[in-house]
Amino acid sequence: MTDIVVVYHSGYGHTQRMAQAVAQGAGALTLAIDGEGQLPAQGWEQLAAARAIVFGSPTYMGGPSWQFKRFADASSRPWFVQAWRDKLFAGFTNSASVNGNKQTTLDYLFQLAMQHGGIWVGSGMLPSNASAARRDDLNWIGAFSGAMAQSPADASAADMHPGDLETARQFGERIAQTAGRLKS
Numbered sequence: 001m002t003d004i005v006v007v008y009h010s011g012y013g014h015t016q017r018m019a020q021a022v023a024q025g026a027g028a029l030t031l032a033i034d035g036e037g038q039l040p041a042q043g044w045e046q047l048a049a050a051r052a053i054v055f056g057s058p059t060y061m062g063g064p065s066w067q068f069k070r071f072a073d074a075s076s077r078p079w080f081v082q083a084w085r086d087k088l089f090a091g092f093t094n095s096a097s098v099n100g101n102k103q104t105t106l107d108y109l110f111q112l113a114m115q116h117g118g119i120w121v122g123s124g125m126l127p128s129n130a131s132a133a134r135r136d137d138l139n140w141i142g143a144f145s146g147a148m149a150q151s152p153a154d155a156s157a158a159d160m161h162p163g164d165l166e167t168a169r170q171f172g173e174r175i176a177q178t179a180g181r182l183k184s
């Protein structure tokens with residue numbers, strides 16, 4: 001069984017595709033937070049057993065979705081006993097605008113990990129921002145503190161930018177490699 005868990009919320013399927021790409025790269029299990037902000041059965045146990053936890057949320061109104069925040073608030077139970085201390089953490093987000101205040105969401109995911117006493121893994125990926133850059137290049141958005149994707153407001157989840165999904169997949173690989181290095 002994998003010891004990396006991607007826990008995410010997605011209202012309309014875009015962030016879910018990103019979660020699946022991260023999970024593919026990391027060889028991770030995915031846990032979807034539902035429309036009521038709840039985890040599936042055994043979700044909390046799977047998080048407790050994880051070596052690495054990857055948070056994912058769409059950016060809604062300049063921050064994580066309320067469903068993700070409900071999950072985050074519920075994580076105060078393991079927080080009280082610092083049950084997630086020294087686990088590896090990472091995060092990703094997706095929104096309609098290239099900027100769209102996605103950084104605020106990633107910053108929140110980081111703060112949540114820090115409250116839990118975790119160790120944060122960034123993207124470790126250089127941005128593609130030269131004149132020759134193309135939209136489907138790796139890390140075209142240029143995120144260092146996690147992975148970001150941009151899904152045009154009228155695009156279905158099936159029409160997400162392949163470069164953003166590949167960025168997410170390689171981010172997952174980095175998380176797995178880092179987790180492997182920390183294995184005792």
Ligand SMILES: Cc1cc2nc3c(=O)[nH]c(=O)nc-3n(C[C@H](O)[C@H](O)[C@H](O)COP(=O)(O)O)c2cc1C
Pocket residue numbers: 009010011012013014015016058059060061062063094095096097098099100101151152153
């Ligand atoms: C309630 C709501 C608020 C949103 N706020 C933002 C925002 O602040 N910035 C942005 O760029 N896009 C925003 N969007 C667009 C979503 O981030 C975008 O459609 C995203 O792909 C949705 O991901 P999902 O399919 O995983 O829910 C918002 C969408 C909704 C429904």
